[in-house]
Amino acid sequence: MNDNDPDGGTAVTPSAGPTDAQFRDAAALGTRLFDDLAAMSSNPPGVTRAAFSREEDEAHAIAARTAAAIGMEISHDRAGSLYMTWPGADRSLPAIMTGSHMDSVDHGGNFDGAAGVVLGLAAASALAASGFRPARDLVIMAIRSEELVWFPTPYCGSRMAFGLLPPEDYERLTRSDTGRTLADHMREGGWDPDALIAGARELDPARIAAFLEAHIEQGPVLDNAGEAVGIVTGIRGNRRYRYGTITGAYAHAGGVPREFRHDAVRAGAALVSEVERIWDRYDAAGRDFVATFGEFSTDPAMHAMTKVAGRLTFTLDMRSTDAALLDETDAALRAAVRTIGKRFDVTVDMGPSTAASPALMDPGLMDILVAEAEAAGVPHRRMASGGGHDCATFAGQGIASAMLFLRNQNGSHNPDEGLRMEDFAAAVPVFARTLMRLLA
Ligand SMILES: [Zn+2]
Numbered sequence: 001m002n003d004n005d006p007d008g009g010t011a012v013t014p015s016a017g018p019t020d021a022q023f024r025d026a027a028a029l030g031t032r033l034f035d036d037l038a039a040m041s042s043n044p045p046g047v048t049r050a051a052f053s054r055e056e057d058e059a060h061a062i063a064a065r066t067a068a069a070i071g072m073e074i075s076h077d078r079a080g081s082l083y084m085t086w087p088g089a090d091r092s093l094p095a096i097m098t099g100s101h102m103d104s105v106d107h108g109g110n111f112d113g114a115a116g117v118v119l120g121l122a123a124a125s126a127l128a129a130s131g132f133r134p135a136r137d138l139v140i141m142a143i144r145s146e147e148l149v150w151f152p153t154p155y156c157g158s159r160m161a162f163g164l165l166p167p168e169d170y171e172r173l174t175r176s177d178t179g180r181t182l183a184d185h186m187r188e189g190g191w192d193p194d195a196l197i198a199g200a201r202e203l204d205p206a207r208i209a210a211f212l213e214a215h216i217e218q219g220p221v222l223d224n225a226g227e228a229v230g231i232v233t234g235i236r237g238n239r240r241y242r243y244g245t246i247t248g249a250y251a252h253a254g255g256v257p258r259e260f261r262h263d264a265v266r267a268g269a270a271l272v273s274e275v276e277r278i279w280d281r282y283d284a285a286g287r288d289f290v291a292t293f294g295e296f297s298t299d300p301a302m303h304a305m306t307k308v309a310g311r312l313t314f315t316l317d318m319r320s321t322d323a324a325l326l327d328e329t330d331a332a333l334r335a336a337v338r339t340i341g342k343r344f345d346v347t348v349d350m351g352p353s354t355a356a357s358p359a360l361m362d363p364g365l366m367d368i369l370v371a372e373a374e375a376a377g378v379p380h381r382r383m384a385s386g387g388g389h390d391c392a393t394f395a396g397q398g399i400a401s402a403m404l405f406l407r408n409q410n411g412s413h414n415p416d417e418g419l420r421m422e423d424f425a426a427a428v429p430v431f432a433r434t435l436m437r438l439l440a
Contacts, residue, residue, distance in 0.1 A: 015132035017436055018429070026126035026432070027425035029066070033118045034421075036062050037102075038110045046107040046415025050177065051145030051156065052080065052185035059102040060142050063117050067140065070125045077202035078192035079160035080144045086124055088136035088439065094209040095137035096438045098123075098431075101146030101157065101390060106177070108147075109417025111216045115406055117142045119214040119424070123432035127439075134439035136209065143390050150175050151182050154356070158393035163201030170197050210365060210438055211394035214404045214431060216419050218387045222407040227379040228426045230405035231369045234321030235385045235392045236288070237358035239330055241316040243351035246271075248344065250302060250310035264312035265298065267344035272296075274336040275316070278329060287325055288384045291318045316350075321358045321384045356388070359395035365402035365434075372433045378426045387412075404431060 100116025144157030248262030
């Protein structure tokens with residue numbers, strides 16, 4: 001790092017931490033990085049940085065140049081992820097890692113993903129400027145291919161790094177816009193899918209002491225509460241039904257008395273009400289839960305104002321940080337489905353479900369982030385993450401993990417993502433001082 005220390009020693013130096021001016025410089029560095037990223041990947045409206053695209057490469061190059069300028073070592077893994085390493089005094093100690101992804105959705109915002117890398121760089125630059133010397137390595141990782149819109153598998157880049165992507169996926173998954181395989185895109189970028197298919201593993205959980213990911217909040221909670229940052233308690237797991245159907249019988253809307261109807265829509269409404277009732281109960285008990293019937297349709301070729309609907313299709317996405325709660329909800333729903341089927345004389349088929357486990361964040365790391373937010377006078381709250389993040393991959397490997405959310409005005413995955421630079425600047429000391437504690 002910048003050798004401001006006149007002795008130029010490599011020993012761990014006690015440091016009071018960066019000054020306010022050093023934090024302001026670091027925040028200004030972040031603003032410049034965001035501007036460079038937006039200019040390079042502009043695709044009005046918004047930005048586009050597809051996984052394994054020229055724009056994602058350029059985003060990594062911008063981060064790498066910045067890291068090199070503050071004295072960090074630059075390397076890549078065979079999956080194309082970038083590692084920016086500030087060497088610690090004892091390199092045999094497990095490292096502190098931070099980072100996030102730098103791809104975006106098509107016509108997305110500039111901050112989803114990139115903010116995690118930029119905040120890591122800003123924090124490192126502030127610490128370096130203060131003369132702080134880490135006792136162990138700090139590694140900022142710019143992770144490839146996180147956005148599901150490009151390759152339809154969660155956390156592609158971080159799972160590749162841990163050897164968790166099934167070998168067949170490299171030639172099976174195709175990018176949504178090009179139709180070409182993941183392996184093909186990787187080879188084009190100069191990476192080595194064949195080594196990974198053969199079982200190579202880039203990251204060893206035993207060599208990582210902690211992973212911290214900063215990310216914009218993807219909902220309106222912090223903005224509505226007037227809080228600049230959130231300390232994530234867990235990344236919600238999910239239980240999803242993609243192919244729910246309710247089958248009844250089409251009938252005349254006037255001629256058929258209630259007791260002779262097999263009404264798929266009223267049965268569907270009863271199912272929604274049941275989920276509402278369950279949700280009310282969880283809210284009252286302070287338990288984490290969200291549920292969404294994202295699709296809920298009668299058949300436009302068959303339905304009409306004057307017909308009882310004979311068929312309804314729906315999706316149901318339920319999420320919670322509590323795995324037991326998802327199991328409990330699933331059991332309650334299955335019981336409700338039987339009752340609703342009988343009551344409306346229809347067949348309710350939830351269809352197959354998929355499940356993803358919640359990832360709990362490390363209580364000790366959460367406490368440090370909260371303490372540093374309080375010390376810096378930054379309004380904050382503890383909250384669950386509704387969206388999935390690479391951090392879940394690290395937590396799933398048994399690595400102590402934590403996330404810091406940054407307030408964002410307009411949701412994410414859209415051109416209007418709104419991370420205010422004053423909120424970014426407020427997050428810099430919180431994140432930098434947390435890293436400093438972990439690296440001391
Ligand atoms: Zn993201």
